[in-house]
Amino acid sequence: DVARAAARDGRHPGMVALLGSGETAAAGGRLFESLAQGLPRPLRVVILETPAGFELNSARVAGRVADYLRVRLANYGADVIQAPALRRDGPRSTGDPLITEPLLHASMIFAGPGSPTYAVRHLADSLAWQRVLARHALGAALAFASAATIAIGRFALPVYEIFKAGHDPFWSDGLDLLGPSGLSLAIVPHWNNNDGGAELDTSRCFMGRERFAALAAGLPAGTAIVGLDEHTGLVIDLAAGQAGVMGPGCVTVLRGGSEHSFAEGATFGLD
Helix, strand or coil, X not given: CHHHHHHHXXXXXXXXXXXXXXXXXXXXXXXXXXXXXXXXXXXEXXXXXXXXXXXCCHHHHHHHHHHHHHHHCXXXXXXXXXXXXXXXXXXXXXXXXXXXXHHHHCCEEXXXXXXXXXXXXXXXXXXXXHHHHHHHHCCCEEEEXXXXXXXXXXXXXXXXXXXXXXXXXXXXXXXXXXXXHCCCEEEECCCCCCCCCCCCCCHHHHCCHHHHHHHHHCCCCCXXXXXXXXXXXXXXXXXXXXXXXXXXXXXXXXXXXXXEEEECCCEEECC
16 A cells, blocks of 8 residues: 555655675675665664574674664764564564554665574564565665575575575575565575585575575576675666666576676666
8 A cells, every 4th residue: 555655656666775795894885875875864774683583682683783884874864773573473573563663764774684584484464574665665775685685585595494404495485575566586695605615515595506506496487586696785776677786796697597697887677
């Protein structure tokens, strides 16, 4: 309903920024500033804690990003606060109107590290996610890094379940943020990760090339895979129908058997 009303009023949805990693590094800073430049003042930034809600120090995980943005966006007069919506139930619920109230006034919303499947489980159909969608429809920018980038796709990669718990490779349902815009995506950060060194292929978000190839083959036709190199971002302008790349790495798009890589400064159409 909010999206339809916004369209009637001539409003466009806000930018959507995806970051492979490095939200508190130079790459993240550049991406946040690029979003801030197009937003009205006062700049209100909300850090959504949900993806790391299962961690005992989730407040600090989000707090590090909040501290960084207060400094990096100081020239924009940024008011940065955290929304401690940790899980679907309990005292800090994603359904709590007071806990999620800051989202109603946000001009930029960020979610980042944690567990993709946990984020989906506790945000799907929640009041928190409905408020994120409403603010985005009214022009707020959305920024996601690491686990949260995975969670917002049509299909979400269960990284912990496969890489840590040994489950057979599979895809989970995601939050499908961009589905209503006609984009069926599986978003994969840490695309060029090399933490495993010469002994272990940890690229493709720790899946490795061989295992990821099998995963990719299991996606429905028409699904595009968006691979984000570390410290590299993709800024999506839905109103203009295009996306642009920022950072030292590449963004890789795989669809229908074809693969295209886009480096810093490249733009391409969402079609």
